[in-house]
Amino acid sequence: MEKEKNEKNKKLPKKEEINEWYPEVLRKAEIMDYGPVSGCMIIKPYGYAIWEHIQKYFDERIKKLGVKNAYFPLLIPESLFSKESEHVEGFAPEVAWVTHGGGTKLGERLAIRPTSETIMYEAYSRWIRSWRDLPLKINQWVNIVRWEFKHPTPFLRSREFLWQEGHTAFATKKEAVEEVFQILEEYRRVYEELLAVPVIKGLKSEKEKFAGAVFTSSVEAWLPINRFSQAATSHHLGQNFSKPFEIYFYDKNEEKQYVWQNSWGLSTRSIGITLMIHGDDYGLVIPPRIAPIKIVIIPIYNAKNKEDVLKYAQEIREMINKLVRDDEVVLDDSNDTPGAKYYYWELRGVPIRIEIGQRELKDKSVVIFRRDKREKENVSIKELSKRIQELFEDIHKYLYDKALKELREVIIPVESLDELKKVIEEKKAGIAYWCGSVEEEENIKYVTSGAKSVNNPLEGELERLGIKKPKEKKCFICGKKTDKIFIFSKCI
Numbered sequence: 001m002e003k004e005k006n007e008k009n010k011k012l013p014k015k016e017e018i019n020e021w022y023p024e025v026l027r028k029a030e031i032m033d034y035g036p037v038s039g040c041m042i043i044k045p046y047g048y049a050i051w052e053h054i055q056k057y058f059d060e061r062i063k064k065l066g067v068k069n070a071y072f073p074l075l076i077p078e079s080l081f082s083k084e085s086e087h088v089e090g091f092a093p094e095v096a097w098v099t100h101g102g103g104t105k106l107g108e109r110l111a112i113r114p115t116s117e118t119i120m121y122e123a124y125s126r127w128i129r130s131w132r133d134l135p136l137k138i139n140q141w142v143n144i145v146r147w148e149f150k151h152p153t154p155f156l157r158s159r160e161f162l163w164q165e166g167h168t169a170f171a172t173k174k175e176a177v178e179e180v181f182q183i184l185e186e187y188r189r190v191y192e193e194l195l196a197v198p199v200i201k202g203l204k205s206e207k208e209k210f211a212g213a214v215f216t217s218s219v220e221a222w223l224p225i226n227r228f229s230q231a232a233t234s235h236h237l238g239q240n241f242s243k244p245f246e247i248y249f250y251d252k253n254e255e256k257q258y259v260w261q262n263s264w265g266l267s268t269r270s271i272g273i274t275l276m277i278h279g280d281d282y283g284l285v286i287p288p289r290i291a292p293i294k295i296v297i298i299p300i301y302n303a304k305n306k307e308d309v310l311k312y313a314q315e316i317r318e319m320i321n322k323l324v325r326d327d328e329v330v331l332d333d334s335n336d337t338p339g340a341k342y343y344y345w346e347l348r349g350v351p352i353r354i355e356i357g358q359r360e361l362k363d364k365s366v367v368i369f370r371r372d373k374r375e376k377e378n379v380s381i382k383e384l385s386k387r388i389q390e391l392f393e394d395i396h397k398y399l400y401d402k403a404l405k406e407l408r409e410v411i412i413p414v415e416s417l418d419e420l421k422k423v424i425e426e427k428k429a430g431i432a433y434w435c436g437s438v439e440e441e442e443n444i445k446y447v448t449s450g451a452k453s454v455n456n457p458l459e460g461e462l463e464r465l466g467i468k469k470p471k472e473k474k475c476f477i478c479g480k481k482t483d484k485i486f487i488f489s490k491c492i
């Protein structure tokens with residue numbers, strides 16, 4: 001028994017052992033579990049509740065932009081999937097195919113959607129006829145399968161994941177391009193305002209853009225595994241799909257025009273990014289706005305005062321119920337020791353813990369423990385509601401600022417490939433003026449053993465985030481004059 005207790009109270013060193021820390025904490029905190037097929041995991045209720053917060057937030061935002069939800073089939077006939085050549089080339093290595101129905105070989109292989117451009121655009125070509133049908137803005141919340149061969153990491157790199165994919169069609173290029181950045185801004189809001197994760201908005205390089213896109217924009221987050229992670233993407237597809245898929249309309253002059261299209265996606269990777277960034281040696285630290293359980297109340301009593309303390313705890317609970325949803329507050333009156341309860345709820349990253357004992361009962365107060373800083377304070381019940389609301393805001397801000405400080409410190413201006421190599425070896429990221437050449441990017445990858453361009457931050461982004469800019473406006477490899485700044489690092 002004693003041994004088990006010691007084991008239970010063991011700290012999990014995050015920084016030193018992040019590769020073990022991450023999956024272990026996620027599993028112990030019951031965010032996820034492994035499924036029987038490698039790279040396909042189970043998202044448990046405590047993890048799924050985080051996804052529901054993200055869905056709700058983003059869904060409301062895009063509906064304000066006129067986007068409507070729908071559902072398209074999981075299986076895509078090979079002939080349809082192959083219609084746009086760059087797209088099929090880019091995705092072919094990762095597609096899982098259905099070849100049999102029962103014991104019968106199918107006449108045509110069916111792709112399990114790795115993304116839904118092709119199946120949606122076949123329908124769009126039938127639905128769009130006139131300028132009155134535009135813009136068409138459809139989103140779906142679904143699972144997709146990409147048969148990765150790299151080592152799977154829960155949420156960050158898996159074969160099956162959940163996401164939303166928005167697919168929009170416009171009469172003009174101008175409207176389409178505007179929407180790309182409107183959605184990118186919505187993704188920034190999800191990360192920064194909901195998940196307390198600072199992200200860099202920017203454009204992907206020619207080599208790293210989406211297969212079939214004219215250009216790809218992204219938000220990128222820095223992870224404690226010393227890698228950037230593509231946190232969400234918004235692509236402008238131009239007429240690359242509307243032409244092979246025959247998606248055209250007759251404009252007001254009765255002239256035939258092909259539509260201009262975008263696609264954009266945010267996945268459950270966002271959960272992995274958030275949990276990996278904010279966690280510490282004691283387990284998860286979940287930002288209040290997405291925490292499935294926001295407050296836990298721990299009564300501390302003995303045989304003599306048990307009844308009074310529990311009654312007081314119940315009163316506090318009722319008070320809190322006015323602030324958060326009923327299922328977001330737990331009164332833990334189980335028979336475990338207070339220490340075991342602290343450990344259990346800290347591991348699960350609950351933002352606020354309220355402790356109630358004899359002294360608090362007497363003073364009409366409570367002890368509040370905030371998970372982010374692991375600090376305690378005494379608060380009178382008169383002040384409690386106000387203080388909790390302040391703390392929710394403060395915890396969000398503290399987590400965001402802490403992550404932003406790390407992001408700033410890790411991006412180092414470089415002026416040569418040698419300097420970039422050194423920075424990558426030090427497990428940081430480089431920032432440089434770069435011409436964007438595909439050959440140079442291949443060379444960067446070779447010289448640095450795997451680093452890539454992350455993105456070309458949009459105007460004002462580096463200033464907004466307080467990231468240092470490189471000096472000379474010339475490509476750090478070939479020396480050509482350029483205005484474009486790129487960040488480089490290893491990525492997941």
Ligand SMILES: [Zn+2]
Pocket residue numbers: 434435436437440475476477478479480
């Ligand atoms: Zn160059």
